[in-house]
Amino acid sequence: MVKALAKLGVRDWCLSPGIRNTALIDCVMTSSEIEKHLFFDDRAASFFALGRARLKKRPVAVCVTSGTAVGELLPAAMEAYYTETPLIFVTADRPKRYRFTGAPQTANQENLFGVYTSHFEDIESGTPIRIFNWSMQKPAHLNICLEESYHHDYSRFPEIDLFLSREVAYQPIQAKEPGVLIELFEKANNPLVVVGTLLEEEVSIVRETLIKWDLPVILESNSCLRNDPSLDHLSIKPYNNLLKMCRDAGYPIDAIIRIGGIPTVRLWRDLEDLQDSIEVVSISRLPFSGLPNGKLIHGDLNFFFRSIGNQIPNPGHGNFEKLLSNARNKEQFVLRSFEKYPNSEPALVYKLSLIIAKEASVYLGNSMPIREWDLFASNNAPYKKIRSSKGLNGIDGQVSTFLGLTLDEPGEHWGVVGDLTALYDLSAPWIANKKSSYKLVIINNNGGQIFARKKLNQYIINPHPFSFKAWADLYYFPYEKWEDIPRESLPTEGLSIIEMVPKLSQTNAFWEEFESYD
Numbered sequence: 382m383v384k385a386l387a388k389l390g391v392r393d394w395c396l397s398p399g400i401r402n403t404a405l406i407d408c409v410m411t412s413s414e415i416e417k418h419l420f421f422d423d424r425a426a427s428f429f430a431l432g433r434a435r436l437k438k439r440p441v442a443v444c445v446t447s448g449t450a451v452g453e454l455l456p457a458a459m460e461a462y463y464t465e466t467p468l469i470f471v472t473a474d475r476p477k478r479y480r481f482t483g484a485p486q487t488a489n490q491e492n493l494f495g496v497y498t499s500h501f502e503d504i505e506s507g508t509p510i511r512i513f514n515w516s517m518q519k520p521a522h523l524n525i526c527l528e529e530s531y532h533h534d535y536s537r538f539p540e541i542d543l544f545l546s547r548e549v550a551y552q553p554i555q556a557k558e559p560g561v562l563i564e565l566f567e568k569a570n571n572p573l574v575v576v577g578t579l580l581e582e583e584v585s586i587v588r589e590t591l592i593k594w595d596l597p598v599i600l601e602s603n604s605c606l607r608n609d610p611s612l613d614h615l616s617i618k619p620y621n622n623l624l625k626m627c628r629d630a631g632y633p634i635d636a637i638i639r640i641g642g643i644p645t646v647r648l649w650r651d652l653e654d655l656q657d658s659i660e661v662v663s664i665s666r667l668p669f670s671g672l673p674n675g676k677l678i679h680g681d682l683n684f685f686f687r688s689i690g691n692q693i694p695n696p697g698h699g700n701f702e703k704l705l706s707n708a709r710n711k712e713q714f715v716l717r718s719f720e721k722y723p724n725s726e727p728a729l730v731y732k733l734s735l736i737i738a739k740e741a742s743v744y745l746g747n748s749m750p751i752r753e754w755d756l757f758a759s760n761n762a763p764y765k766k767i768r769s770s771k772g773l774n775g776i777d778g779q780v781s782t783f784l785g786l787t788l789d790e791p792g793e794h795w796g797v798v799g800d801l802t803a804l805y806d807l808s809a810p811w812i813a814n815k816k817s818s819y820k821l822v823i824i825n826n827n828g829g830q831i832f833a834r835k836k837l838n839q840y841i842i843n844p845h846p847f848s849f850k851a852w853a854d855l856y857y858f859p860y861e862k863w864e865d866i867p868r869e870s871l872p873t874e875g876l877s878i879i880e881m882v883p884k885l886s887q888t889n890a891f892w893e894e895f896e897s898y899d
């Protein structure tokens with residue numbers, strides 16, 4: 382089986398040992414060519430694998446023992462499903478005859494992830510492996526039923542040859558029907574484009590298309606186009622309160638074209654109630670329209686825009702000069718507010734974005750970090766390697782995914798997450814080593830402050846008295862507490878933990894003024 386997966390291009394194995402998967406792990410460990418990542422926490426292993434598969438653009442295997450260890454993989458399976466990340470869960474099991482008997486550590490693991498895996502195999506000795514039929518677009522689950530075997534003869538494992546052949550190649554979906562988009566362009570007077578998460582290889586064609594269409598555009602950070610100079614003349618930011626902003630500027634939006642992943646911007650949620658008045662078409666490699674009855678062109682963006690793009694006439698549009706100039710004025714207002722509230726959370730995020738090197742990678746945690754970076758990061762902030770987990774917007778496994786995306790990678794890597802998000806993934810640093818330089822910024826604003834923005838009760842926010850110094854000490858990582866952004870930088874080796882503590886009163890005052898600007 383390990384050989385079969387090697388043929389599919391699996392080069393990284395995330396291993397979380399127990400007795401039942403020992404033989405599997407021993408087999409993987411003997412291969413000098415496979416990269417092995419050892420964990421004790423199965424959930425952290427699976428979220429790390431998510432990051433790894435995205436980084437390597439190859440399937441990654443996660444191997445756990447039987448019982449509840451398998452259940453720990455469900456959240457990552459869900460995220461992988463919604464982002465089409467090719468994870469392979471290899472779960473050890475007891476022989477099938479033990480199922481439903483209540484025998485120790487014997488759960489029913491058969492197709493445990495249900496709709497979240499597109500391929501499942503229940504393998505006993507002698508069962509032929511069918512993994513070559515897997516499309517690699519959704520996660521796969523191989524459940525391996527093993528008899529007891531505590532005595533391993535390590536010499537019997539042959540060296541695993543990697544990439545012997547690749548019998549199933551990933552087949553990008555070829556979308557050939559531009560009809561809904563042409564129709565939208567024909568009807569719309571004031572269309573707006575919103576660009577969500579893009580893959581690295583999609584960025585260039587989307588940039589070209591946006592320049593050609595010449596429409597106002599919302600560029601979310603994880604489009605990796607947010608600060609692209611060639612789109613500066615079209616990019617609306619900061620983009621809160623968009624519908625009103627556009628109306629006031631004489632450009633009332635009547636159509637939206639979404640490109641890439643499901644957007645974070647509030648506008649997208651508002652559309653749920655506006656589908657009668659605003660036409661929406663999504664173009665994405667992912668099979669999700671993101672709205673009930675939403676229209677979707679599903680397929681490979683490079684294929685679609687390069688081979689079908691010339692059949693789409695350029696859209697007409699109203700004049701959006703005023704919209705752009707109003708947005709620039711709002712930007713100036715925000716900069717003045719940063720001076721007025723220098724220790725507010727938005728000001729700290731802005732100043733943080735200024736000290737991160739242009740070529741660094743930045744992982745933005747869900748909740749406020751990604752929203753604040755979208756709204757307030759400087760126009761000089763790095764923008765080419767911005768990553769996040771937008772499949773289901775979970776706050777779980779974020780530090781592990783960040784490490785999966787960056788472990789052993791050259792260069793400088795920054796992760797920015799909320800305090801509850803960090804507390805959720807306390808075992809994540811287990812895998813961090815000193816070969817890469819990563820800085821994890823935890824915005825400790827005392828609970829889930831996203832709920833304060835939505836004016837919810839204190840108990841929903843879950844305030845707490847904890848600081849992260851002891852966590853950094855536990856793993857022997859350097860730690861700093863920042864109430865403002867310092868000039869001198871931290872050590873460049875290994876993981877540094879930075880606890881960034883904004884002033885709540887300033888944050889609240891900032892948001893109040895910002896939200897009443899329009």
Ligand SMILES: Cc1ncc(C[n+]2csc(CCOP(=O)(O)OP(=O)(O)O)c2C)c(N)n1
Pocket residue numbers: 747748749750774775776777798799800801802803826828829830831832
């Ligand atoms: C796994 C999971 N559980 C619960 C939630 C709901 N949720 C969304 S944001 C949030 C609070 C996050 O708090 P924190 O990480 O401190 O970030 P902040 O809101 O302060 O930016 C919660 C609990 C979620 N998104 N994912």
